[in-house]
Amino acid sequence: MKKLIKIFITILASLAGILLSFYIIAYSMGAPDLNKNRYLKLYDDNQEIYYQSINDYTGHYVTLDNVSKYFIDSIVAIEDQRFYEHRGFDPIGIMRAIKVNLTNQKKSQGASTITQQYARLLYLTNEKSWSRKFKEAFLTMQLETHLNKDDILEGYINNVYFGHGIYGIENAAQYFYGKSAKELDLNESSMLAGVVNGPTYFSPLNDQKAARKRQTIVLNALIDCNKINNQQKQQVLKSDLNLATEHKINDNLANNFYKDTVIDELEELGYYNNTYLNQGLNVYTTFNQGYQKVLEKSAKDYTKDSEVETSSIVVEPYTSKILALIGGKDYTISQFNRATKSNRQIGSTVKPLLYYLALENGFTPSTTFLDEPTTFKLEDNTTYSPSNYNNKYAYKDITLAQAIAVSDNIFAVKTHLFLGTDNLASLIKKFDIKNVKSNASLALGTVNTNIYNLANMYNTLASEGIYNHVYTIEKITNNEGDILYQHKAEDKQMLNQDTCLELSQLLTATFDSTYSTYLQATMAAYQLDNINACKTGSTDFDNLAVAYNPNILVASWVGYDDNRKMKSTNDKTVAKKTVVDVLNYTNENKDVTWYQPTKNIQAIAINPLTGDFDENGIIYWFKKE
Known part of the structure; x- marks a missing residue:
């Protein structure tokens, strides 16, 4: 027993000695830097400070x-x-x-x-x-x-x-x-x-x-x-x-969703640590306060009487700058950034990627499929029976243009199975989306991601096939003015330019009530003064909309955090109304233009419902033979 006590005392003495040594070392290193000069300042696209860290308030x-x-x-x-x-x-x-x-x-x-x-x-x-x-x-x-x-x-x-x-x-x-x-x-x-x-x-x-x-x-x-x-x-x-x-x-808390996104990017770039923060960091971002206010107002106006949540992002095509972002309707209630961290099924917003592949493989705006209730027998001998919204069908051939306009599910699955399910899965994976399953339902958006990633995918379409990952940080300098980081564009031609242009012209059909026959064109209720591409998506639990033109891209999501079913008509329209607000703001503040076809594309007027040539029809773009 005495031996055990002696060992125990020896161990305690050794630990005390080690602890004392650490205190001596800590003292000998001098007074700690309390970081009162340490700061993080974020500047908007006009180089005005919109956030600075708490130690510098x-x-x-x-x-x-x-x-x-x-x-x-x-x-x-x-x-x-x-x-x-x-x-x-x-x-x-x-x-x-x-x-x-x-x-x-x-x-x-x-x-x-x-x-x-x-x-x-x-x-x-x-x-x-x-x-x-x-x-x-x-x-x-x-x-x-x-x-x-x-x-x-x-x-x-x-x-x-x-x-x-x-x-x-x-x-x-x-x-x-x-x-x-x-x-x-x-x-x-x-x-x-x-x-x-x-x-x-x-x-x-x-x-x-x-x-x-x-x-x-x-x-x-x-x-x-x-x-x-x-x-x-x-x-x-x-x-x-x-x-x-x-x-x-004093702070504008709504900006904090954007601030949090910038800090996440700082971490990915390796600058959000003591080595750099203690130098003082000036971070010049792509933040646009005008677009941010539009997103904030839309969220406040459209969700004020509901428990529903929303997130939205605005991106500039070609440059891939993230101009504005909200991760929820009220940062003071919840700081969870749904724009970057909430993975939900994206529904029919996946279809433009599917139709990009279809156009690459010989489809045109006039391509038709029979639209009726269909049970598909799959390669593994199982069956799949998708349905259209409210179980409404044309019961005749419809064009690709009308399938896009009304978001027809039967047309999408037929296209998907015709091309082979691996093709869409492979394209989605190119955008670094994980856990993509190559199955029949993928054509209807049974893949989970967030609107940040969704905007990243659509931005490639809006940029005529040129890929640059969306970003918030242009430049980082320290307190001495040394440039620590400067953003450089990748400008990778990931997708075919002509096919992207053909698809963008097709996506304008969602605003055209001409297609509202057995189903309504998904954006026909919203008429704008300029040309825009748009695609909506919905599941029982989510509603999404993504719209763009050469000047701007906006993606918006609405749903409940607890995955309750979406029942309220008003809640279901939040995403659509938000993208329209951003498009209207852009049209009021910029000289908005539409894409120009290349020499490889010809404009042809067609009967939108049959696909036949019609000089009084709607003009779509076709690749030259």
């Missing part, structure tokens, strides 16, 4: 003297009661967390101190790895050996996240209560301190019941620390929430 940083004592006591009580006693790591808290995690499988508990959280906020990304944990631990030691506790706490409360796109206690006080951080009372302070642990779950703007429950835990912690008594606790719980009637901060 003039007037938003507050000293402890300008923060309510109630909030300071509350945040310490709930996040790190022993903050003023430990040296960055709390052994008692760690042992308590281990005990809870071992004895209660339904409840987990962390043991991060305020200093550790501050280190994470200042220096580190959210990457989950042992490497990150080691760096966090070392930075914690560096903070503790060079700063006093009040400096650490002050830095922490100015950087911590309160949800709704809000960082820092001053912003939070203004946003939730319409007052300064110094004016917060016990009720308001205990509520905000509770929000920090889970901004999405404990925000009183999202769930008042959950927020009150969390506030009670904060008040109990204050009692444990002898900062308040039970009478004060009961008085708070009986009082109103006292939330502001309007929730505002």
Whole structure:
């Protein structure tokens, strides 16, 4: 037994020695850089700043003297009661967390101190790895050996996240209560301190019941620390929430969906890390505030009385610049970027890619198939019985032009099986879309992706076959003005120019009511003053629309986050109305033109319903023999 005790003491002494060595190293490296000069500035296409990182917000940083004592006591009580006693790591808290995690499988508990959280906020990304944990631990030691506790706490409360796109206690006080951080009372302070642990779950703007429950835990912690008594606790719980009637901060939060997309791109390019951020980053983007306002207004106007969500993206053909983007209707409620991260079935918006292949293989606008209920026997001896919208059929031959105009499913599947299902799957995969299954239903859009990727595909059609991946970042410079990155166009001729032009002319048919016979032309209700290509798509759970001309491309999606079926007629039209708003805005602010056929293409007027030559018919483009 004595031998075991001696071994145990030796191990403890060794660990203590190692820990002391790390503290000495941390101290010898000098005072940590608090990154007060570190910044991230995003510029729009007019080189005006539309976002700058929280560490550089003039007037938003507050000293402890300008923060309510109630909030300071509350945040310490709930996040790190022993903050003023430990040296960055709390052994008692760690042992308590281990005990809870071992004895209660339904409840987990962390043991991060305020200093550790501050280190994470200042220096580190959210990457989950042992490497990150080691760096966090070392930075914690560096903070503790060079700063006093009040400096650490002050830095922490100015950087911590309160949800709704809000960082820092001053912003939070203004946003939730319409007052300064110094004016917060016990009720308001205990509520905000509770929000920090889970901004999405404990925000009183999202769930008042959950927020009150969390506030009670904060008040109990204050009692444990002898900062308040039970009478004060009961008085708070009986009082109103006292939330502001309007929730505002200086930032335009709607821009944050675009900002988040830029940061994702920064990460992909390798510039969103301490090596570059500590130099100060000026990021010149393709952001166009005019188009952004159109998307924001459309989302607000068309979804205000519904739980439905929407996302949209605007791209400039040929350059592939992303001019505007929203990932949801309200960033303050949900920061999830549906434009780039929500993978949903794209429905009939896949059909232009299918018809591109058809035109490449001898189809023309006049090509016809019999449209009637059809059961297809597939190569594996199974059967497939697709249906048209509302089970409506022409019961006669229809042209490719009309099939596009009304989004006929029978025509699409016949084309798909005629060409071979592998061809469409292969084309979609060229755009880096994963998990594409080569089957009969692929012609109707049974592939999951987001509108960011969808716009990337359509942009190649809109750019006459030239591929450049859509992007937001033009140039990156540091604080010294050194150019760290400059965007370079790839200009890859991925698709045939003539075929893309022929297809674009065909996609104008969706606006033409001439085709509204057994089914309505999908965009016939929306008449514009200029020529545009458009394709819509729908499933039981999603509605999409993509439209373009040589000047602009817009893609929009609408649906429910919980995959409820789309039933409301108004909800189903949100995507269509949004693309029309963008097209109209473009027509009002630019000299919009239409494509010109090459020398390999001839314009021929046809009867749109039969495909026969008709000098009084609709003009489509045909490749010369």
